[in-house]
Amino acid sequence: METDQAKPGIYIHCSTQRIEKNKLIKYFSKFGTIDSANFKHNSCIIDFTDIASAQKALVRKTHFLDGQRLRVTLKRSKAGLKTMNNVLQNEEEEEEKKAIYNSIISELKSFSDFYEEFLAMRNILQPNNSESHKKLNQVCQDINKAVARHYPQVKVLPFGSRITGLDFSNSDIDIYLGNMYYADEMTHLKQIRTCLREYRGFGGCLLIPATVPIIKCIHFKTGIKCDLNIKNVLGVCNSQLVCYYLGADVSLKRAMLVLKYWAARRKLTGRCPLFSNYGLVMMFIFFVQQAPYNLPPVISLQEPSYSINDHSCVWNGNFIPNYNFDNHLLQASILDLLKQFFTFYSTFPFNTDIICPYLGLQLPKQEFQVPKEKLPDCYRLYKRQPAELKINSVICVQDPFEHCRNICSSVTRATLETFVTECLFALSICEKNDTHILYKLLTESPPDGTKALQHNIQSDFFEFTLSKFFQTPSVKQWTNLDTIQFFKMALEDFLQFKIQHEETISTPEFNGHVFSYAGQFQLWAGRAGLAKNLNKILLNAMMLREREMRITNEMIKKQVDLDGLENILELKLFLQDTPDEIHVKIEKVSSYKKSFKLFATAFTSLVTKWFHMYKKEFCTIEKTN
Structure with a gap:
């Protein structure tokens, strides 16, 4: 249960006159939903239902009400302060990352050669290696001075990206404190946190309980964030191993x-x-x-x-x-x-x-x-x-x-x-041997595997599009027959629909294939749950057809009575192929209660997953033939 102390809130003070409750609540309601408000003579504490609302109020530099200036600060509670600080810190980090990205993209536009692009990106991500090493040494020296007063045998061993050379300008420093052979780990971490605070060279010292408990802090002189532990010596070994392999060339x-x-x-x-x-x-x-x-x-x-x-x-x-x-x-x-x-x-x-x-x-x-x-x-x-x-x-x-x-x-x-x-998408960019490759790797995204053509599933139809993106030049071209084969497998095999009629239509309005289906089993629901109860390793090793048929057969076994079943769903499937996409539309013919709507939601999700796996197997099989 969340206490008032832990709720995201602000403290409001007006030094000249008493604050009118209704006006104040109305004013601060524009920043978000207010959970509670506690008034005193000329001050008030307002708790919001979410952190973002409190943050909006704090970000605004000045607040005036009835001509009086209000002083607005963060509500001072340990839980609330930590939570708010984390949010603000995360937003600052995201802004910094965004600024670095924008700088890189702007710089990459000036170069067409890949190696020149790389140098431009590296110069922004790692602007000054010698300065970075100096800062690393300074942080380690200060940690040693702070901790050695209580633990004179301590060894300060940095590891992670700052050691492997894969750090960015805003990377943290990971530190392992060696020679700390103590069974009561948390007690000594608390003592180390006290040492860091008393040294006055570090701020924001937080002890985070975890599998490997760490102390998070910020080194004042360099502004670098540090993670300290006394348990993970293998982190040091791993970094040395990475240095060895990456140093081979x-x-x-x-x-x-x-x-x-x-x-x-x-x-x-x-x-x-x-x-x-x-x-x-x-x-x-x-x-x-x-x-x-x-x-x-x-x-x-x-x-x-x-x-x-x-x-x-x-x-x-x-x-x-x-x-x-x-x-x-x-x-x-x-x-x-x-x-x-x-x-x-x-x-x-x-x-x-x-x-x-x-x-x-x-x-x-x-x-x-x-x-x-x-x-x-x-x-x-x-x-x-x-x-x-x-x-x-x-x-x-x-x-x-x-x-x-x-x-x-x-x-x-x-x-x-x-x-x-x-x-796969990155490979397609690299294989074109075009210009601005790194720029494209960082800015372009693969087309969606499926996208809804209608934002809402309608009561009597739904439609979506599947992308044929993964077909590479070295692989046999995808044909209409491949599309038909996939949907027949999905509906007739996996979901046990029976085909009633099929035809090819070529008109100005529609050029493709139409299939009529009837289904007696609700095999589109609960497939993931049943899969969890089967042998995961065996299931994951199977090809798509074998895997899904195993699930289908298990589901059919659970049906109580298979004789004389009525159709719970009848539908029409419309397929249109283009060079890059498959347009799919399914119309309801008849449906038992809400079966069509449930089917529409489930089928869109299932067919997306199945199609992704099917394309991958299609490419793999063709490459081996």
Whole structure:
């Protein structure tokens, strides 16, 4: 239950006269819905129902009522203050990101060559590397001075993008405090927070409880935000590993910098349910471990007897850098690396395989379904841990050191599908070998897979459009027969409609195919829920037809009586093909109660998902034929 202290509110003060309640409430109501108002002689506290309303009132510089100036400030409560500050801080960050993006796009318009575009973008994202290193050292020195007074043996070890060279000008600094061998982690983090506050070189010191608890703070001299922890020593090891791989050739770090910013602009990276930047980097490293680059797997860099000199870690995060490989293969351009990355992951079998930088191999998920003792000896540390690798996620990227950790476990199917779509679209831009490629990668979006032609589903019809975007020049051209085959599969096989009539019509008003259908089963509802109860790994490994027919057959089994069923829905399907799109219209002939409206809503969603999978399989099958 939300307390008054936690509600988003403002404090209003008028120094000259008593405030009239009705006028004041009417005035501040224009900023949003007021939840409550508490009046005193010449002051008032107003709580709004949402933070945005309070923020609108605060953003306005001056407030006048009946000729009197009102002093409006944030209501001073710990919960409310933190919440409001977070909102304001997030908005400031978004404004800064927007300004950087606008600056990059404006600059890219001046260049047509890809490498010149890259240099222009990098100069904005990383304007002064030497200055960035100075600031990093200054922050680490001040943290050491602040914490060492209470913990003299502390080691301040930065990690993350500031170390790997993938940082932007507004990137945070991640810090691991070593030599902190204490069981009571939260108690010592509170003490460290006190040290930072007393040093007076840091502000906004917040302790965030999490799997890896952190202290968030801001370094006053540099304005850099810091995240400190005393648990995640593997973060330091991971950063060193990234430095090793990206240091194999200058083009690797440059390509990864482009990918990182591209993914951020395409809203592929961020908080759950998106990819983390670390996850994206590990996917890139895995990609360059494959042919033709063949960078060594992590296991080949490690000695079995090695371990981290840190009592808090049970994993082997040490490795010996090895640059003894065929370097001429690495002399690829940034653009070539991007093309190959987009190609690699647009066709990767995420449903069935694990991305494993540790071994440098695609591992079938089934290999981790066996009891741990049956795994090979290279996973001896994994066998000792109670935690298991989450292989049931839509994508599994195994951490190179912490083998029970899937670093992309929070990525949803929708995010993964968007990632694949964006990779395919980016590949189409890169393969044109046109000018302004980087500009197009950052500004252009793939066409929607489906878009409603009517904003609302009508009572007797609905219509939408499917895009044929994924058909590449190397693949057989999509034909009308492919369109018909897909919809027959969707309606007749998956949803068990019976075809009554079909014809081809060619008139000035309509040129396409018309089908009449009747359905007895409501198989469009509850498919996702039933799929969750089936074997996820087995289901995800299936092709579209096999997968959906498995679900359909399970649903039919649950029907009570299959004899003498009446039709619950009769409809007409109209299909029109253009070179780029399929226009779909479905008209109601007859419907039991609200079956048509429910069908319209569900079918639009289902057919979008099915069509995306069907096109992908179509391209894959054609490429292998």
